[in-house]
Amino acid sequence: MKTTIKSSKIVKLSENIATRKAKIGIIGLGYVGLPLALEIVDKGFQVIGFDKNDDKIGLLRSGQSYIADMPAIIIQQAIHKEKFEPTNNFTKLAEVNVIIICVPTPTTEEGTPNISYIVEAAHAIEQNMSKDTLVILESTTYPGTTEDIVRPILEKQNVQIGQDIFLAYSPERIDPGNRNFSVTNTPKVVGGISQSCAEVARVFYETVINTNVYTVKSPKVAEMEKLLENTFRQINIALVNEMSQLCYKMDIDIWEVIDAASTKPYGFMPFTPGPGVGGHCIPVDPKYLLWAGQQHGITATLIEAADKINESMPNFVVERLAHYLNMQEKNLHDAEVVVVGVGYKPNVNDFRESPALDVINILREKHCNLKIVDPLIETVVVDNWKTNTVPLTEELMLRADAVLILTNHTNINYALIDEHAALIFDTRNTYFSFENVNYYKL
Incomplete structure (x- = not known):
């Protein structure tokens, strides 16, 4: 969907973007917002990064990084060149021409959407923005949020969307730790409130991202597209997790089954089992879709079933660990267990919604004596329990009754584990042991 730009306001904003004269504002400097801000700086723009977390702002101003795959030197260079300004002063939103919202969208304890951070960001924009500004929501949310929640807030200042300001939705596609795909080579999807909104957003992303921009008819389509992406992953992970349970009961190696199925050049996409699903997307986003369906009288039974399967995996892991300990005439109760890896995925220091936390909780309920190894994380907090990694x-391995690999970071010495551990339960198929006779895979 491409249109001819006619409005002088659209022409001016688009020209300012194309010539790098536009100043960009990013609200939310987490795992999505900070990499995006620095990528935009790298493309020659001046960026103001907004976050209400004073600790984050303090770290960034001193040139420190709190994201594992974001080198501090990149932050330091951006600040030294006066191209990046981290701040908690939201009145500075008046200085920018493009505003991108990258705030968290968690769920409530009841599993319903919590878009309070989006609402808060929208109010901050409404109170401080200048006219002729492009506003893009990137936070994952349910269909209708951009049009039904953000738009009315912005229009409180008697501005007309598509004329005075421009509003669009473009789902973030950041994959922390992925060295093959980044914000610069992953296609962007854009849905605007109007054709002019979509056009200006398209010009922006084509300028700052070296990839294709695919425009859709409305923000609702783009919002639903993002939920489809992550629900697709959740359901396929649930399928292979359930297969792993079946294969265990039937004494079949699920990993060999996956390898064999992967030889088919069409109609199959390999997914791998694990101790559950984690992070800020897969455990959360399908619940947004479930809730949206309920608002329209639809029960998404497949999504509900996938959710239950994935949530059952931590218990399955602990049951398997207890079985392997029993084979060595040891009890899970009071066992010395070393947990390796608590990040929600390899090579990241983020353990939000990590299935490792659920496994740890169950092991604590079984009165296991736990030690946690994770070279990327210093302190782990599980409910009210806090411990340092x-x-x-070698001494740690020799004292352990079992080593449980939950996250397979690449900078862990697995050879040391294999050589000295009495029992290894590897839930990630991290390596193949030829030496340790008590090495088991999920």
Whole structure:
């Protein structure tokens, strides 16, 4: 969907973007917002990063990074060149021409959408923005949020969307730790409130991202597209997790089954089992879709079933670990267990919604004596329990009754584990042991 730009306001804003004269504002400097801000700086723009977390702003101003795959030197260079200004002063939104909302969208305890951060950001924009500004929501949310929630807030200042300001939705596609795909080579999807909104947003992303921009008819389509992406992953992970349970009961190696199925050049996409699903997308986004369906009288039974399967995996992991300990005439109760990896995925220091936390909780309920190894994380908090991680040593391995690999970071010495551990339960198929006779895979 491409249109001819006619409005002088659209022409001026588009020209300012194309010539790098536009100043960009990013609201939310987390795992999505901070990499995006620095990528835009790299494309020659001046960026103001907004976050209400004073600790984050303090770290960024001192040139420090709190994201594992974001080198501090990039932050330091951007600040030194006066191209990046981190701040908690939202009145500075009046200085920018493009505003991108990258705030968290968690769920409530009841599993319903919590878009309070989006609402808060929209009010901050409404109170401080200048006219002729492009506003883009990137936070994952349910269909209708951009049009039914953000738009009315912005229009409180008697501005007309598509004429005075421009509003669009473009789902973030950041995959922390992925070295093959980044914000610059992953296609963007854009849905505007109007054709002019979509056009200006398209010009912006084509300028700052070296990839294709695919425009859709409305923000609702783009919002639903994002939910489809992550629900697709959740359901396929649930399928292979359920297959792993079946294969275990039937004494079949699920990993060999996956390898064999992957030889088919069409009609099959490999997914791998694990201790559950984690992060800020897969455990959360399908619940937004479930809720949206309920508002329209639809029960998404497949999504509900997938959710239950994935949530059952931590218990399945602990049951398997107890079985392997029993084979060595040891009890899970009071066992010395070393947990390796608590990040929600390899090579990231984010453990939000990590299935490792659920496994740890169950092990604590079984009165296991736990030590946690994760070179990317210093302190782990599970409910009201807090502990520091420990280094991986030969002595630690020799004292352990079992080693449980939950996240397969690449900078862990698995050879040391294999050589000295009495029992290894590897839920990620991290490596193949030829030496340790008590090595088991999920």
